[in-house]
Amino acid sequence: MRPVRIALLIAALGAAQAQAGVFDDEEARRQIADHRIKTEARFDQQSRAQLELSAQLQRQADEIARLNGLIETLSYELETAKKRQQDFYLDLDTRLRKFETPAQAAADAPAEGAAPARAAADPARETQEYEAALNQFKAAKYKEAAAGFSAFVQKYPDGQLAPNAQYWLGNAWYAQRDCKKAIEAQTQVTSRYAESAKAPDAWLAIATCQQELGNANAARRALEAVVAGYPKSPAAEAARERLKKK
Structure with a gap:
């Protein structure tokens, strides 16, 4: 088992x-x-x-x-928009000069019996030099345009196109982003050529530059100067709109 x-x-x-x-x-x-x-x-x-x-x-x-x-x-x-604005002012500048030329010629004509005035500058030559600088601006050659307008106002400080040249000199500096020089140039328009058609636009340009430099009070004063000094101008209308937004 x-x-x-x-x-x-x-x-x-x-x-x-x-x-x-x-x-x-x-x-x-x-x-x-x-x-x-x-x-x-x-x-x-x-x-x-x-x-x-x-x-x-x-x-x-x-x-x-x-x-x-x-x-x-x-x-x-x-x-x-900037290009359209620039083209608008250039076109306006050309149109205004067509109206200004006959008026200036009449103003410069000697009165009957008055002593003959000294020989005037060649209007054709003056216009040609102005157009040369303006064409540089149109071509976006702002440095060359600034040099051309600067030389023009030095050569023809009392010429018919001097206010326009001084104004576009300011714009040429602004296009180069140099607001300080732009303000200096436009200030010459508002002081030396205060009676010209470019003066209110110059004030408006100064306001723009002052705003970009951060000088809000100076910008407001420039806009107020446009409204007060040139109330019926297109620039004054633009200034009023900008003042409403401040």
Whole structure:
């Protein structure tokens, strides 16, 4: 009987070991499966996060592109507005000179019986030099235009076109972003040529420069000077509108 018991015991032990082996394999497979599921979950979460980040970056890129386009559009519109304003004043300058020339010629004609006046400067030559400087300004050659207008007013300080040249000298300095020199040039218009058609525009230009320099009080005084001194001029109307906004 003893050998039989021993054999049964050995068989039982083998079965127990076999069952334990089965349990160990199942536990290992379960752990591997759990690990795989957790890993896949982490990868899935990371993928979603990357997709969301990519979407955010794309939205930001689209917004930046939209803003850049808006900036370019506004810059173009501003430059176009400046060009239209410049062309308007240039055209106005040309038209005014057509009216001023006959009037000036009549004023310069000697009265009957008066002593002959000294020889006047050549009007054609004067106009030619003025037009040369003005064409430089039209071509956006502001440095050359400033030099041309400066030479003109020195050569013809009392000439018919001197107020215009002095005014455009100020504009040429302003176009070069030199507000101090622009103010100096326009101040000559408002003082020396205060009765000219360019004086109210010069005051308006001074106000613009003072505002850009951060001198709000000086800008206001210039605008008020336009309204007070030249109330019916187009510049005065523009000055009133600007004063309303201050």
